Amino acid sequence: MSRIGKQPITVPAKVQITIDGVNIAVKGPKGELSRQLPTNVTVSQEGETLLVNRRDDSRQSRQLHGLCRTLVANMVEGVSQGFQRRLEIQGVGYRAQVQGRNLILNIGYSHQVQIAPPEGIQFAVENNTNVIVSGYDKEIVGNTAAKIRDVRPPEPYKGKGIRYADEVVRRKAGKTGKGGKK
Numbered sequence: 465m466s467r468i469g470k471q472p473i474t475v476p477a478k479v480q481i482t483i484d485g486v487n488i489a490v491k492g493p494k495g496e497l498s499r500q501l502p503t504n505v506t507v508s509q510e511g512e513t514l515l516v517n518r519r520d521d522s523r524q525s526r527q528l529h530g531l532c533r534t535l536v537a538n539m540v541e542g543v544s545q546g547f548q549r550r551l552e553i554q555g556v557g558y559r560a561q562v563q564g565r566n567l568i569l570n571i572g573y574s575h576q577v578q579i580a581p582p583e584g585i586q587f588a589v590e591n592n593t594n595v596i597v598s599g600y601d602k603e604i605v606g607n608t609a610a611k612i613r614d615v616r617p618p619e620p621y622k623g624k625g626i627r628y629a630d631e632v633v634r635r636k637a638g639k640t641g642k643g644g645k646k
Contacts (some may be wrong), residue, residue, distance in 0.1 A: 469529035469597030473514040495600040548598035549609035559592040619641035
């Protein structure tokens with residue numbers, strides 16, 4: 465039995481859940497999400513909790529059990545509390561700002577990089593160097609943060625670039641400059 469899959473999901477009071485066969489829709493104060501689950505997994509609601517069960521003990525059902533439970537739990541958490549991902553910009557003259565809904569990055573290129581948010585995503589900037597990507601769909605929040613990081617990933621010699629707030633960049637020593645020709 466999957467350790468993650470057998471855990472019940474508690475549903476907050478503000479969240480409404482609609483289960484229609486393999487389709488599940490979750491609606492809350494932050495937004496609305498829906499997903500089609502595999503036929504190997506069933507979702508049942510008992511009062512204030514959701515239970516994810518598998519139909520049989522086949523290998524594929526066991527593999528999907530914990531995954532589907534996590535996906536449904538992320539949907540419930542997203543529409544009730546939301547998700548956010550923090551990015552840090554490091555480098556002399558590197559900065560970010562929000563213009564309308566778009567994120568404008570000045571990160572050492574000859575031009576500004578403008579990033580438009582997908583539906584349900586908001587950008588916020590603190591101290592010109594900390595970018596916060598927030599939204600109610602965990603997958604889209606993570607993908608948007610990854611796209612921002614890919615504009616200028618951190619380089620290993622000086623550490624300049626865009627990194628996640630909890631990311632550790634391994635630094636290289638570089639050249640010593642001594643020795644030369646004899």
